[in-house]
Amino acid sequence: MPIREAAQLIRNLFGKSITTEPTRSGYGEGLLALGAENERVVALCADLTESTRTEDFAQAFPERFIEMGVAEQNMAGVAAGVAHAGYIPFMASYAVFSPGRNWDQIRVSICYSHANVKIISTHAGLNVGPDGATHQALEDIAMMRSLPNLVVLAPADAREARRATIAAAAHDGPVYMRLARSASPVFTTSRSPFKIGRAEVLQTGSDVTIIGCGPLVYEALLAAHMLQKKYRISAEVINSHTIKPLDEKTILKSAKKTGAVVTIEEHQVTGGLGGAVAEVLAAHAPTPMRFIGMPDTFGESGTPEELLKKYGMTADHVVKAARSLVNEKE
Amino acid sequence: MQYSLTDDIIALEKKANSIRKHIIISLEKAGSGHSAGALGMADVFAALYNNVMRHDPKRPQWKDRDRLILSAGHICPVWYAALAEAGYFPKRELWSLRKLGSPLQGHPHLGSAPGVENTGGPLGQGVSLAMGIAYALKYFEKSDARVYCISSDGEHNEGQVWEAALFAAKYKLDNVVLVIDRNNIQIDGTSDTVMPLEPFAKKYQAFNWRVFGVNGNNMKSVVATFKKIRTVNGKPVCVIAQTIPGKGVSFMEGKYEWHGKPPHAEEAAMALSELSKKRTSKKTS
Numbered sequence: 001m002p003i004r005e006a007a008q009l010i011r012n013l014f015g016k017s018i019t020t021e022p023t024r025s026g027y028g029e030g031l032l033a034l035g036a037e038n039e040r041v042v043a044l045c046a047d048l049t050e051s052t053r054t055e056d057f058a059q060a061f062p063e064r065f066i067e068m069g070v071a072e073q074n075m076a077g078v079a080a081g082v083a084h085a086g087y088i089p090f091m092a093s094y095a096v097f098s099p100g101r102n103w104d105q106i107r108v109s110i111c112y113s114h115a116n117v118k119i120i121s122t123h124a125g126l127n128v129g130p131d132g133a134t135h136q137a138l139e140d141i142a143m144m145r146s147l148p149n150l151v152v153l154a155p156a157d158a159r160e161a162r163r164a165t166i167a168a169a170a171h172d173g174p175v176y177m178r179l180a181r182s183a184s185p186v187f188t189t190s191r192s193p194f195k196i197g198r199a200e201v202l203q204t205g206s207d208v209t210i211i212g213c214g215p216l217v218y219e220a221l222l223a224a225h226m227l228q229k230k231y232r233i234s235a236e237v238i239n240s241h242t243i244k245p246l247d248e249k250t251i252l253k254s255a256k257k258t259g260a261v262v263t264i265e266e267h268q269v270t271g272g273l274g275g276a277v278a279e280v281l282a283a284h285a286p287t288p289m290r291f292i293g294m295p296d297t298f299g300e301s302g303t304p305e306e307l308l309k310k311y312g313m314t315a316d317h318v319v320k321a322a323r324s325l326v327n328e329k330e
Numbered sequence: 331m332q333y334s335l336t337d338d339i340i341a342l343e344k345k346a347n348s349i350r351k352h353i354i355i356s357l358e359k360a361g362s363g364h365s366a367g368a369l370g371m372a373d374v375f376a377a378l379y380n381n382v383m384r385h386d387p388k389r390p391q392w393k394d395r396d397r398l399i400l401s402a403g404h405i406c407p408v409w410y411a412a413l414a415e416a417g418y419f420p421k422r423e424l425w426s427l428r429k430l431g432s433p434l435q436g437h438p439h440l441g442s443a444p445g446v447e448n449t450g451g452p453l454g455q456g457v458s459l460a461m462g463i464a465y466a467l468k469y470f471e472k473s474d475a476r477v478y479c480i481s482s483d484g485e486h487n488e489g490q491v492w493e494a495a496l497f498a499a500k501y502k503l504d505n506v507v508l509v510i511d512r513n514n515i516q517i518d519g520t521s522d523t524v525m526p527l528e529p530f531a532k533k534y535q536a537f538n539w540r541v542f543g544v545n546g547n548n549m550k551s552v553v554a555t556f557k558k559i560r561t562v563n564g565k566p567v568c569v570i571a572q573t574i575p576g577k578g579v580s581f582m583e584g585k586y587e588w589h590g591k592p593p594h595a596e597e598a599a600m601a602l603s604e605l606s607k608k609r610t611s612k613k614t615s
Contacts, residue, residue, distance in 0.1 A: 042470075
């Protein structure tokens with residue numbers, strides 16, 4: 001198996017019994033742990049305390065929890081003020097509302113002001129399912145990665161989300177973290193390396209590079225498995241949990257080796273991880289690419305599985321894209 | 331050592347007059363910027379930095395300082411002038427306003443110069459920021475420091491301000507003083523025609539704030555009002571300051587056309603000569 005030992009993933013990666021958990025739960029656990037060890041950590045939430053998993057922190061440290069009501073613009077400003085006074089605020093809502101409706105406040109009061117605010121946005125992507133297109137945030141990476149001074153994270157599973165939460169608190173400056181509503185496979189372990197700004201090569205390969213972020217990294221692993229088994233195509237899989245600053249070195253090294261890159265994300269193709277990768281490759285090592293993501297359209301109601309299938313973000317779609325790139329080479 | 335304050339109304343009026351002159355010179359040199367609001371608020375800024383706030387220009391990061399947050403960021407020439415007058419940075423810095431590499435940006439940028447406590451311009455943002463600072467000071471730091479937030483009537487077209495107003499009342503932020511420059515002008519015309527706000531004071535009262543009205547160009551009233559509000563407990567305070575835009579320069583006074591433009595050289599010379607002849611209040615007991 002070409003899964004890298006150093007990635008320290010779980011043993012039975014493709015077993016039916018794999019544990020699933022939403023990435024937002026990892027945030028809740030990480031925040032609670034931070035609360036206990038750092039009394040300057042503060043949590044804010046805009047009337048979504050349970051769904052954003054801010055609840056455990058709010059119950060354990062009520063004096064450090066601020067209920068904001070349904071007011072995301074004010075939340076961003078108040079968080080910036082709390083940071084101004086020397087604290088480390090984590091502000092949580094759904095991604096469609098924050099940064100969906102407070103981008104200006106995040107830009108001016110947080111990013112331009114270098115405020116030490118951690119922006120936590122759950123229910124990102126298609127996986128809110130039945131709630132429909134209004135609640136499916138598919139543009140947030142584009143909005144956030146265009147802002148200077150901001151770190152942009154999309155952890156691949158709940159365990160990584162927990163570690164990303166703790167790493168975000170240690171980072172001096174604003175951080176955006178994108179999380180999912182629905183449960184997804186937990187495939188990293190507490191021994192898996194995690195560092196903001198460093199992409200992890202999960203599997204080494206030579207024919208094509210698959211770069212993903214968020215829970216769909218698991219689809220990338222599945223796709224690599226299928227490519228090897230069915231088509232004898234050797235795929236390298238990279239977890240780019242940090243979209244900004246992008247780990248250019250790791251991505252360039254892999255792209256130069258394989259000469260073909262597929263990106264996968266639960267986000268519009270416009271301006272997302274794929275765009276970030278393309279910017280780097282175009283400048284330093286032009287490489288044929290395929291972009292797996294939302295094809296410039298709004299979503300609709302349905303189960304997450306149905307939606308990912310309909311809009312083309314599953315392992316099968318990655319396989320198809322990878323094969324077409326490899327065929328082009330020949 | 332904190333900055334020494336004064337109750338001397340004449341001295342405060344003189345400060346306001348110096349601030350106005352700095353505004354005219356810096357805006358003329360910049361060649362762009364907002365004249366009317368800056369001039370109208372010179373008396374309030376002179377009072378805050380020289381009579382009201384606990385602060386120390388030598389220690390701009392002093393933990394227990396009162397904070398001034400300028401939410402109506404476009405009137406920053408008055409802030410920069412007041413800071414320079416108080417000794418936060420050399421007055422000659424004022425002539426670099428809006429120029430490449432200057433610490434005095436066209437709209438304030440947090441930390442760009444000593445005493446510049448916030449980034450502001452896009453309206454509404456400083457009000458929320460002030461509430462966040464006030465919340466942390468009151469509940470986390472248990473500090474008695476106050477946060478003076480300078481807003482404007484036009485800014486109250488923005489929904490964010492009203493979100494912040496709900497928040498401040500809920501958490502009883504009695505360490506917040508929101509000063510609203512009620513000069514009744516904004517870019518497209520008078521505030522009454524662009525988007526009426528009256529009954530303005532009643533709106534804040536209905537939001538559970540304590541509201542005070544004051545003639546923002548009468549130093550004696552300004553000083554008395556800031557003294558009075560110190561007794562308020564359990565509610566955030568709003569001071570609606572009626573001001574004359576362009577105050578002190580006759581050809582600018584009350585004219586919304588001067589909201590967003592600077593004087594050219596000739597106009598600046600006229601304005602400065604007018605300001606140099608200004609008389610202060612008669613000395614009373």
